[in-house]
Amino acid sequence: QKEVEQNSGPLSVPEGAIASLNCTYSDRGSQSFFWYRQYSGKSPELIMSIYSNGDKEDGRFTAQLNKASQYVSLLIRDSQPSDSATYLCAVITNAGNMLTFGGGTRLMVKP
Amino acid sequence: GAVVSQHPSRVICKSGTSVKIECRSLDFQATTMFWYRQFPKQSLMLMATSNEGSKATYEQGVEKDKFLINHASLTLSTLTVTSAHPEDSSFYICSASSGEAGGTDTQYFGPGTRLTVL
Numbered sequence: 040q041k042e043v044e045q046n047s048g049p050l051s052v053p054e055g056a057i058a059s060l061n062c063t064y065s066d067r068g069s070q071s072f073f074w075y076r077q078y079s080g081k082s083p084e085l086i087m088s089i090y091s092n093g094d095k096e097d098g099r100f101t102a103q104l105n106k107a108s109q110y111v112s113l114l115i116r117d118s119q120p121s122d123s124a125t126y127l128c129a130v131i132t133n134a135g136n137m138l139t140f141g142g143g144t145r146l147m148v149k150p
Numbered sequence: 151g152a153v154v155s156q157h158p159s160r161v162i163c164k165s166g167t168s169v170k171i172e173c174r175s176l177d178f179q180a181t182t183m184f185w186y187r188q189f190p191k192q193s194l195m196l197m198a199t200s201n202e203g204s205k206a207t208y209e210q211g212v213e214k215d216k217f218l219i220n221h222a223s224l225t226l227s228t229l230t231v232t233s234a235h236p237e238d239s240s241f242y243i244c245s246a247s248s249g250e251a252g253g254t255d256t257q258y259f260g261p262g263t264r265l266t267v268l
Binding site: 127136143 | 152182184193194196199241243245247255256257258259260261262264
């Protein structure tokens with residue numbers, strides 16, 4: 040079992056819709072959770088971090104964390120074609136300060 | 151805030167030469183820097199972790215004599231690919247964190263360096 044799992048996609052949504060990206064992790068002691076966006080040929084860009092159970096909103100983005108179920112999700116409201124990218128879920132496990140990445144979910148927002 | 155730069159952004163070299171990549175944190179002190187490699191359509195692979203003033207910790211399977219890492223200051227880390235070969239061609243990305251305690255250590259990524267070895 041991979042430590043951090045994501046559906047590779049592609050996830051296709053129409054412009055203006057809500058895109059829902061999901062991620063599960065195996066280390067129950069994980070404390071820190073991050074969502075990064077990576078455009079093709081570019082490096083990852085931090086979207087959000089979340090540390091506590093519940094929702095955290097930042098503009099069109101909402102991160103949701105459920106430690107009991109060991110999943111973290113990212114909602115993108117009013118999706119735009121410019122949101123089309125690969126979204127990487129990353130977790131800092133209990134073992135230290137290294138990020139463990141999921142394989143990424145490719146999102147396609149169609150005009 | 152939290153800007154990380156890398157130089158060069160792109161390099162093409164002949165097989166057998168060495169290439170140095172610089173990673174700088176521009177507006178914060180990075181106690182820890184990380185070096186990743188990414189092949190096309192794959193996720194990031196952590197190569198090594200470096201802390202300022204100490205030797206880097208390499209991940210399993212990464213040759214420390216081939217990928218030399220120096221973290222001489224709180225704002226600069228360098229990765230030198232020695233005697234590069236075509237199979238070393240990849241996208242190399244650094245990240246930096248300020249070393250906040252308690253496991254809430256956000257990593258900020260540089261723009262990456264695309265290395266092509268002929």
